[in-house]
Amino acid sequence: MxxxxxxxxxxxxxxxxxxxxxxxxxxxxxxxxxxxxxxxxxxxxxxxxxxxxxxxxxxxxxxxxxxxxxxxxxxxxxxxxxxxxxxxxxxxxxAVDEVAASVPARHYDLAAELLAAAVQLSIDSSVAVEDTLADVAFDAGKRLGAEAGTIHKLLESAGYDPQPDGAGGTIMANCPFHKLSQEHAGVVCSLNGSLLNGALLGCGDCRHTIEPDAELSHCCARLVPKTT
CATH class of the missing domain: 1.10.10.10 (Winged helix-like DNA-binding domain superfamily/Winged helix DNA-binding domain)
Known part of the structure; x- marks a missing residue:
């Protein structure tokens, strides 16, 4: 990331x-x-x-x-x-200052950056941190989506392990923020939703939308085709 x-x-x-x-x-x-x-x-x-x-x-x-x-x-x-x-x-x-890898893929560094940036923006602007977090994550998603080119490439490179759900959609079999989401589900899932929605916009994808996924065995979000 x-x-x-x-x-x-x-x-x-x-x-x-x-x-x-x-x-x-x-x-x-x-x-x-x-x-x-x-x-x-x-x-x-x-x-x-x-x-x-x-x-x-x-x-x-x-x-x-x-x-x-x-x-x-x-x-x-x-x-x-x-x-x-x-x-x-x-x-x-x-070429790199430090090297870290995990199996399955985790991106706690990205979550930390987004959370820190959101808190700083909240302090500077006096806007509620939940709002600044949504903005910061959405903007990061746009950048990542533009770099990836397609939403599926973004999901693969970011470690979401996208898999077909058998109904035309895509589940994300891995959560890159797994440990954080276990104890702070509301914050992390909100961050994740904003990030993925920003990614859709960044890669110019008008055919899909992000919806919540209640299945606890994988990510809290699902990629589904638009119906209209």
Whole structure:
């Protein structure tokens, strides 16, 4: 989802891959080294810092890049420039500040952002927080829907696990805010409904509507075709 611009670039599958990649102790140390460094580092810098062979470091850096955890840039380092100053150095920086994944998909970070933004807006505007939460979640849904293109792509990427209900509609077999909804159903389900209605508008979907779903085994909302 969108806790930060960078984290949003990893899909749910990408986050799972990233977590698996960091299960290797060398790659984890490399990622932490680069995350804490104020400057991009070269392979030689990393090898020296971790006291490991350059060949070992290169293989792990390549894996972290392929898994979406690192970015690469080529730049000449040092004071010498121009002809004869040597080839640009391959440098590495982190692509994401942190990595989290869950099975099934959960997005408590998104809920926290929306709730915090709604409270701040309520304080600034003196509008009731339930109203600001609806507005903030709806606007976030519009943005996410526009990015996804279709409501079904949004539901898949956001971890709702959309499944046909056998009657032309779609149930959401997973709730991305499951634990929160167990203790704060009124707040979380209201947030979720506003988010999904905003997503419909954002992706330009005029064929479906969001309706409540009382089945406790999955999400509190259902996607159904419009009847008129």
């Amino acid at each position: 969108n806790p930060t611009q960078q984290q949003a670039s990893l899909s749910e599958a990408g986050r799972l891959t990233a977590v698996a990649s960091l299960g290797d102790p060398v790659r984890r140390k490399l990622f932490e080294l680069l995350r804490e460094s104020p400057l991009a580092l070269s392979r030689d810098d990393c090898a020296e810092a971790l006291e490991l062979p350059k060949s070992t470091i290169r293989a792990h850096l390549d894996r972290l890049v392929s898994d979406g955890l690192l970015l690469v840039e080529f730049r000449k380092v040092g004071e010498r420039t121009g002809p004869g100053s040597g080839r640009p150095t391959k440098l590495y920086t982190v």
